[in-house]
Amino acid sequence: xxxxxxxxxxxxxxVYLLHQDxxxxxxxxxxxxxxxxxxxxxxxxxxxxxxxxxxxxxxYAWPSHLE
Amino acid sequence: xxxxxxxxxxxxxxxxxxxxxxxxxxxxxxAEDYFLAGRSLGPFVFLFSLFGAHMTAFTILGSSxxxxxxxxxxxxxxxxxxxxxxPLTLFLVGTRVWSLGKRHGFMTPVQMFRDRWETSHIGTxxxxxxxxxxxxxxxxxxxxxxxxxxxxxxxxxxxxxGGAVVxxxxxxxxxxxxxxxxxxxxxxxxxxxxxxxxxxxxxxGAGLGGFRETMEALLASPATAPxxxxxxxxxxxxxxxxxxxxxxxxxxxxxxxxxxxxRLQQFRKTVILYPLCxxxxxxxxxxxxxxxxxxxxxxxxxxxxxxxxxxxxWGPRLSPAERDQLRARMAADDVVLLLLGRYAPIWLAGxxxxxxxxxxxxxxxxxxxxxxxxxxxxxxxxGGKARFGESVQVHTGRIFVVLLTIVAYTIALRFPQSxxxxxxxYGFSGFAALSPxxxxxxxxxxxxxxxxxxxxxxxxxxxxAVAVLQWLVPAPAPGPPTVVWSVGGxxxxxxxxxxxAVCGLMPVVPMTLVSVVLLVVVSWLTxxxxxxxxxxxxEPLKR
Numbered sequence: 001x002x003x004x005x006x007x008x009x010x011x012x013x014x015v016y017l018l019h020q021d022x023x024x025x026x027x028x029x030x031x032x033x034x035x036x037x038x039x040x041x042x043x044x045x046x047x048x049x050x051x052x053x054x055x056x057x058x059x060y061a062w063p064s065h066l067e
Numbered sequence: 068x069x070x071x072x073x074x075x076x077x078x079x080x081x082x083x084x085x086x087x088x089x090x091x092x093x094x095x096x097x098a099e100d101y102f103l104a105g106r107s108l109g110p111f112v113f114l115f116s117l118f119g120a121h122m123t124a125f126t127i128l129g130s131s132x133x134x135x136x137x138x139x140x141x142x143x144x145x146x147x148x149x150x151x152x153x154p155l156t157l158f159l160v161g162t163r164v165w166s167l168g169k170r171h172g173f174m175t176p177v178q179m180f181r182d183r184w185e186t187s188h189i190g191t192x193x194x195x196x197x198x199x200x201x202x203x204x205x206x207x208x209x210x211x212x213x214x215x216x217x218x219x220x221x222x223x224x225x226x227x228x229g230g231a232v233v234x235x236x237x238x239x240x241x242x243x244x245x246x247x248x249x250x251x252x253x254x255x256x257x258x259x260x261x262x263x264x265x266x267x268x269x270x271x272g273a274g275l276g277g278f279r280e281t282m283e284a285l286l287a288s289p290a291t292a293p294x295x296x297x298x299x300x301x302x303x304x305x306x307x308x309x310x311x312x313x314x315x316x317x318x319x320x321x322x323x324x325x326x327x328x329x330r331l332q333q334f335r336k337t338v339i340l341y342p343l344c345x346x347x348x349x350x351x352x353x354x355x356x357x358x359x360x361x362x363x364x365x366x367x368x369x370x371x372x373x374x375x376x377x378x379x380x381w382g383p384r385l386s387p388a389e390r391d392q393l394r395a396r397m398a399a400d401d402v403v404l405l406l407l408g409r410y411a412p413i414w415l416a417g418x419x420x421x422x423x424x425x426x427x428x429x430x431x432x433x434x435x436x437x438x439x440x441x442x443x444x445x446x447x448x449x450g451g452k453a454r455f456g457e458s459v460q461v462h463t464g465r466i467f468v469v470l471l472t473i474v475a476y477t478i479a480l481r482f483p484q485s486x487x488x489x490x491x492x493y494g495f496s497g498f499a500a501l502s503p504x505x506x507x508x509x510x511x512x513x514x515x516x517x518x519x520x521x522x523x524x525x526x527x528x529x530x531x532a533v534a535v536l537q538w539l540v541p542a543p544a545p546g547p548p549t550v551v552w553s554v555g556g557x558x559x560x561x562x563x564x565x566x567x568a569v570c571g572l573m574p575v576v577p578m579t580l581v582s583v584v585l586l587v588v589v590s591w592l593t594x595x596x597x598x599x600x601x602x603x604x605x606e607p608l609k610r
Contacts, residue, residue: 012155015151016151016309019143019147019148019151019309020302020305020306021143022302025296025297025298025302026296026297026298027296028286028292028295028296029286031279031282031283031286034278034279034282035278035279035281035282036282036354037139037282037295037296039139039140039143039295039296039297040139040142040295040350040353040354043142043143043146043147044142044147044346044350046143046147046150046151047146047147047150047342047343047345047346048342048343048346050147050150050151050154050342051150051339051340051341051342051343053151054154054155054158054338054339054341054342055339057155057158057338058158058335058338058339062335063162063163063331063610064331065608065609065610066162066163066165066166066331066607066608067166067330067331067332
């Protein structure tokens with residue numbers, strides 16, 4: 001496995017693990033923008049991070065040989 | 068009644084798009100054109116139709132209903148995990164399925180399994196299990212249609228009639244338009260329900276008196292403050308939910324959609340934008356579901372909150388039947404509709420109702436997928452196509468669409484269960500546990516038909532076992548679960564208020580892990596497919 005591919009696998013696993021955000025499990029505060037509980041805000045940001053991850057995969061690991 | 072009329076108008080537009088707008092000349096319609104739109108979808112339609120096919124009635128109705136009772140955890144459970152896992156599986160598996168489908172002419176996953184594992188009847192078993200698990204998913208669409216039209220019209224359109232109208236509209240454009248009509252309708256619907264979220268949040272937020280005030284009020288009450296955290300959901304249970312989105316790539320309608328792309332490039336935008344589309348629709352719905360707990364001027368919502376309180380306080384002393392009555396009163400799939408009815412201007416409520424209907428009507432691609440599977444995996448496979456020709460095959464598919472719609476509608480009239488529970492317990496968990504089959508078919512040379520059979524039999528047996536367990540052991544009141552089986556003081560199998568847990572995990576986790584183990588072990592113990600078949604499959608997939 002090339003170093004780039006290995007790095008991408010590590011990033012994918014890291015993003016998957018970051019879904020389990022136990023650190024804000026029992027708190028609603030701070031309310032981001034005054035109304036979004038922090039746990040909900042985190043997972044909204046997580047969705048954006050997932051999109052960025054997919055952009056990385058498309059850019060650096062696109063299976064063009066399948067075309 | 069005006070909002071309901073707007074929704075009926077919307078249904079008319081959908082019918083037009085599905086049947087007439089993108090129709091090809093009748094002479095062009097062979098099986099591949101009818102069932103796969105001739106493998107010709109461009110990037111825009113591919114993204115929106117695939118996304119629309121994956122989202123169902125509970126994207127809006129079930130998610131807000133679940134958030135109403137469980138709080139913000141709903142987003143992490145179902146949306147953000149899907150935002151990672153679904154595009155990842157499309158990237159890793161969907162692209163390979165597309166490539167093999169194009170190379171070998173497959174139109175269904177079972178065709179690929181049969182060819183890849185050199186089997187006939189085991190493919191039929193997989194078809195039967197997929198069909199069995201997909202039917203509840205289709206039923207959800209009918210239930211959602213009936214619920215939505217009933218609520219939007221203020222009860223003037225009865226549930227049975229609303230469900231019938233939705234079923235009839237979906238059946239018509241699938242019948243006439245096939246995949247091309249379905250894809251364009253899905254595209255139109257996806258744009259509509261993505262717009263729904265932003266508009267609904269703005270309108271209802273103003274009606275509630277501002278979100279900042281609403282959240283502060285919810286935080287100030289001990290009864291509602293936990294809804295803004297995840298303290299009521301154990302982290303282990305939360306983790307186990309990340310297995311559910313594995314179902315996406317095993318859903319036949321998603322696999323079949325993967326085959327409709329004109330080029331591999333079409334997957335690029337789809338996998339990048341998928342998490343953002345999920346964010347755009349789920350975040351407003353979950354937020355509104357939570358915020359609805361602040362509402363005091365909608366009697367139906369007050370009644371749901373009162374029923375929840377009664378279940379929490381008196382639940383352990385009530386009989387199972389009395390608890391079920393309270394749960395029926397708590398059913399919150401209509402909470403967004405009630406908010407719209409109260410806070411949106413009447414014309415806007417109609418447009419937003421159409422947005423909800425757009426999400427509800429996702430059953431089209433499942434109906435078409437089942438029809439494709441029946442005609443390809445049963446009718447054509449067992450000689451029907453060779454004997455009667457391709458034209459009869461397409462007609463058979465259309466007849467199947469009609470029969471399936473009638474069956475789904477009949478079931479929908481008899482199911483009182485919450486949309487969300489119905490889907491997760493039977494459809495999603497089962498398909499998630501079937502996902503190892505698809506992965507093994509395109510990645511693991513050593514996998515065999517017997518491994519696939521062992522995995523498939525396990526999946527259907529475990530789904531049935533969970534259903535029987537939940538039928539035999541009534542759901543307890545919120546709080547301590549009913550222990551069904553414990554070993555040395557460790558609770559192995561418990562019946563919870565919302566379902567079943569195995570060692571604190573959702574059943575989908577052991578179902579999927581055992582499915583993998585069976586697939587691997589049985590494959591190792593049985594002869595692999597011929598070298599010629601393996602070369603045909605894996606040489607083109609090499610970098």
